[in-house]
Amino acid sequence: MRDAVRFMLGDELVRVSGISASLSVLDWLRGTARLTGTKEGCNEGDCGACTIVLVRPRHGRLDYRAVNACTLLVGMLDGAQVLTVEHLADGARLHMVQQAMVDAHGSQCGFCTPGFVMSLYARAKQPKSERVDAAEALAGNLCRCTGYAPIIRAAAMIDAHEAPDQWDRRSKETLARLEALHDGTTLCLGDGDTCFMAPASEDELAHLLVQHAGGKDAGRPTLVAGNTDVGLWINKKLMRLDPIFWLGGIDSLKQIAESNDHIEIGAGVTYSEAQAKLVGLFPETGALITRIGGVQVRNSGTVVGNIANGSPIGDMSPLLLAAGASLGLRRGEHRRKLALDEFFLSYGVQDRAPDEFITHVSVPRLKPGAVLKAWKISKRADQDISCVMMAVWLDYDGARINDIRLAFGGMAGVVCRARACEARLRGGPWTRQTLAAAQAQLREELQPISDMRASAGYRLDVACNLLERLYIETVERAPTRLPDASLA
Ligand SMILES: Cc1cc2nc3c(=O)[nH]c(=O)nc-3n(C[C@H](O)[C@H](O)[C@H](O)COP(=O)(O)OP(=O)(O)OC[C@H]3O[C@@H](n4cnc5c(N)ncnc54)[C@H](O)[C@@H]3O)c2cc1C
Ligand code: FES
Ligand code: FES
Structure with a gap:
């Protein structure tokens, strides 16, 4: 068992021990390492001012990911390389990403600019074939004062003039150094008052949880995967969590296993890692995943964390409910x-x-002939929580609905199926008449609340309209978006 978290800060191997379990990477970088280029804006994962890049070995190469330092705990850096905005310039020479920001007049205020630079840097480190477009890469970086156009032009300049940087030149050595840190030991980090543990195996996690069972609320372990939810309890609700058990040290939970009839997504798999597989399974839901948080949130947050938190407005749960998913516990x-x-x-x-x-x-x-569709309705297109989310699994033969599962987020205290509405649709012809009856049934069956995101009436109208959208897309086969609409 180790009592120090080990990671590379730039090129330097760092060991940190004797810290609070819930110390954020942002506070450590600014307060202890004195790397103050990384800024605090919202302290809740929303603004991207604290964006840093984490580098980890993956399939024999280095994988660079933009993440928010405010929702990352120091223990979660174990075995990674951390690059901040201070690590980009090579001596007095600006990094090409920084230079492009200068040349394109993309440099803005001191709060948002470092975050924009780090998001562009992480994007530039992706192989060209996997690089998302600049707008998607920057959706998790907010500026409310100026504009994004020059920054997007900077991204185009980077794409046109790329060249290896200092970190590329050292990549073999860095890979070897990071792999050497991965020694299968359990991390137990603490300050005598709180404890952060990263068990090295599922057996160990299972054992630790049973050992701590029956503790009072204050002493109950909190499981942490990506910390994009739990981080907000710490930063905003000022909750004292002790002990924290992090899943990120368990390799077996980071796997996606495939068989002929299903895929299994491990509890440590992030949205970014699961995205391609989920889109492959359900091609019509691709736009949904790119609308969960921004890139930084998707690089940390896990699919299973979204289910486990039990949120009635989580986006994965309705999708997976409609898909007929099950959990391994x-x-x-x-x-x-x-x-x-x-x-x-x-x-x-x-x-x-x-x-x-x-x-x-x-x-x-999906079985042959079936389709899965999902629509997220929120006030903002990017980085916003759903007002209503509808997912539907449909087996329709062109005349009759053989089977259907309709799942909703934002329409009750939990994500839910609209079973009475399903029953009305199942086995019948799919006509305008059936649609009207099903919409009436939805209004009876669902009892959403009014809150700051939407009123109950609006939510019900949206749910009924989404059902009509399903009808139009599957029966009339007419487009339901304007041709230039950016949202699917
Ligand atoms: C800026 C921002 C934007 C967001 N946007 C969206 C959005 O658009 N849509 C959306 O649905 N969500 C959104 N979220 C919420 C969050 O990102 C997701 O819910 C995410 O999937 C949580 O995963 P995580 O790994 O970070 O979970 P964590 O924060 O680590 O954990 C979440 C909960 O699950 C529990 N848990 C985690 N893993 C397990 C496990 N294996 N077994 C049992 N319990 C477990 C934890 O104890 C905790 O209660 C957003 C969050 C932020 C900060
Ligand atoms: S400070 Fe806003 S995302 Fe971290
Ligand atoms: S937040 Fe920096 S210029 Fe708007």
């Missing part, structure tokens, strides 16, 4: 499988014991 040596349908019991309550954890979510492939 483990408590001590006991493993069980649970239909996702049965996991959400009531607001804030899920069918999971305090000493139990989710190992994976199992997602069935």
